[in-house]
Amino acid sequence: MTTITQPIDRAAERGFARPNIIRHTAYLTLRHLRAVVRVPAFVVMSLVQPLIWLLLFGQLFKSVVEIPGFEGGDSYLEFLTPGIVMMMALFGSAWAGTSYIQDMDRGVMDRFLTSPTSRGAMMVSTLVYQAVLTLVQSLVVLGVAWLGGARFEGGVAGILILLLAAMLLTASFSALSNAAALLARNQNVLIGISQLITIPLMFLSSALMDTSLSADWVAKVAAFNPFEWAVVAGREALSASPDWASVWGHLGLLAAFTAVLAWVATRAFRVYQRSA
Structure with a gap:
């Protein structure tokens, strides 16, 4: 009797029992969300910069659509909004390891x-937890863009796909941030890694500007940029005539990228456990 029940108990303690994983995930997610509720200024502050970019850039560069060769549609605000949503998801998830x-x-x-x-x-x-924050913040950005005059022909389905892409992007870079935190165990190192990764990914994409107007090498690099995959999937889904092959193709790449980084984060957790 002892020899049968002991391994089962140990497996449950390690978290391999599925009911425990689901229940414990819910409890721990609520723990993170309660911390946000206690300090709501955190959510507000994380929204300030994306909204400034959305409103300021949306007005400063609204004439970009008139440049010959621009393929982003007739409204720069509509072109910019998916990029801002993904920027918010990227920068927010890059700090996920801070909680660890x-x-x-x-x-x-x-x-x-x-x-x-x-x-x-x-x-x-x-x-x-990071995906829930991204969902709430993305809806706020979309609402502000709508008030600013942006109209998305993709409708509810397009918005849902945009949110899915944003949450996949959040999950992937949250996993990367967690892995960096578990291995480095230092806030300053995590900040350095986050800035080293996020800034180049943002500018080597079509988040702010159509890559057809950039240097040829930028468009080539952007094709391998997971941040660009999320931007393209969201922007295409919101368009009047989505290229569904492109949407699902980029979402598939993003899902595979998320799975790889989740595996990396799991390995980093095991390394931390062995050395703790």
Whole structure:
């Protein structure tokens, strides 16, 4: 009897029992969300910069659509909005590892590791939490863009696909940020890595400008940029006549990229456990 039940109990403690993963993920996600509710200024501040970019750039560069060769439609605000949504998702998720570093510094991570808390839930909950934040913030950006005059012919289906792309982008870079936090265990290193990755990805894409107006090499590099995959999928889905092959193709690439980074984050967690 002992020899049968003991391995099962140990497996549950490690988080391999599925009910535990689901339940623990819900609890840990609520823990993160409660922290946001207690400090709502965090959500507001994270929205300020994207909205400034949306409103300021939308007005400053609205004549870009008149440049010969611009293929982004007749409204720069409509062209810009999916890029701003993805920028917000990218920059927000790049800081996801901060919560891990805070837990390490306060000793919370060690207490979790000595408890029956599901290890999988500890990782998944941060991705779900970041995805929920991205969903809320994206809806706010879309609402402000609509008030500014943007009209998206893709309708509800296009908006849902845009949100899906944003959440996949969030999950992938949250996993990368978590992996960096678990391996570096230092806030300054995480900040450096985040800036090193996010800024080039943003400018080597069509988030702000149609790549057909950029240097040829920029368009070639953008084709391999996961941030660009999310922008293209969202923008195409919102258009009047979406290229569905392009939409699903880019979403597929993004999903595969997310799966790879989730695996990397899981490996990083195991490295941290062994050295903790």
